[in-house]
Amino acid sequence: MALILALETSTSCGSVALLQDDKLIGYQYYNIDKSHSSLLHPMIDQLMKNCQFKLSELDAVAISEGPGSYTGLRIGTSAAKGLCFSLDIPLISINTLEAMAHQVKSMGNTFDLYCPMIDARRMEVYTLLLDTTSTIRLPTEPMILDESSFEKELEANKIAFFGDGAFKFKDIVDSSNAVFIDKVTPSAAEIAFLATRKYQEALFENVVSFEPFYLKEFRIIPSKKNYAGGNKK
Numbered sequence: 001m002a003l004i005l006a007l008e009t010s011t012s013c014g015s016v017a018l019l020q021d022d023k024l025i026g027y028q029y030y031n032i033d034k035s036h037s038s039l040l041h042p043m044i045d046q047l048m049k050n051c052q053f054k055l056s057e058l059d060a061v062a063i064s065e066g067p068g069s070y071t072g073l074r075i076g077t078s079a080a081k082g083l084c085f086s087l088d089i090p091l092i093s094i095n096t097l098e099a100m101a102h103q104v105k106s107m108g109n110t111f112d113l114y115c116p117m118i119d120a121r122r123m124e125v126y127t128l129l130l131d132t133t134s135t136i137r138l139p140t141e142p143m144i145l146d147e148s149s150f151e152k153e154l155e156a157n158k159i160a161f162f163g164d165g166a167f168k169f170k171d172i173v174d175s176s177n178a179v180f181i182d183k184v185t186p187s188a189a190e191i192a193f194l195a196t197r198k199y200q201e202a203l204f205e206n207v208v209s210f211e212p213f214y215l216k217e218f219r220i221i222p223s224k225k226n227y228a229g230g231n232k233k
Contacts, residue, residue, distance in 0.1 A: 002059035006192035009076030010068025017188035026051040062195030065093035066213035067126040073212035090204035092195040099190040112157035117165030125165035
């Protein structure tokens with residue numbers, strides 16, 4: 001079986017994981033107010049050292065493809081591409097939301113549908129909906145939440161909502177079929193587990209052309225100083 005390094009940088013939390021023979025042999029996590037760029041590479045080095053492996057022994061690198069933070073995804077992708085190029089090994093990408101759903105399903109609680117949510121500011125979230133067989137019922141999309149969100153689905157299904165965007169929906173939804181699970185964050189461990197399946201089927205990304213799944217275009221808000229009439233001489 002393959003030795004796979006997984007990287008997760010889609011939100012402010014970050015993690016790295018090492019999987020061998022479909023078993024998690026190392027995992028490190030951080031959630032501090034620093035850029036992924038200053039922590040990711042040291043954590044990779046420490047993880048490999050702790051597990052007594054060299055980078056040259058890796059068979060593949062897996063990355064959380066998004067959706068999520070533009071900056072975080074860019075940093076994680078750059079690190080993964082660098083490793084794949086230098087080691088001449090394949091790159092595997094996993095949808096962040098699907099990995100979160102896999103995490104909740106592995107807890108043993110069974111629901112009709114699973115709905116991960118990543119906060120996208122204000123009342124907007126990145127979300128998808130999948131069932132117990134991991135079949136996508138609603139594709140990954142940005143959604144502005146209101147009282148009618150998932151109204152039809154909640155009529156006949158018990159749905160698990162989780163992720164850092166789910167608390168927004170908890171405040172407005174009125175349905176006994178809505179169940180909210182706390183403390184579910186994107187995890188490199190789940191990325192690694194799902195990547196194993198793709199590795200076995202040789203479902204690899206083109207290392208040169210791969211781009212993260214940003215979902216929405218990154219916008220730079222101009223400074224008020226640059227507004228018309230703002231620069232006086």
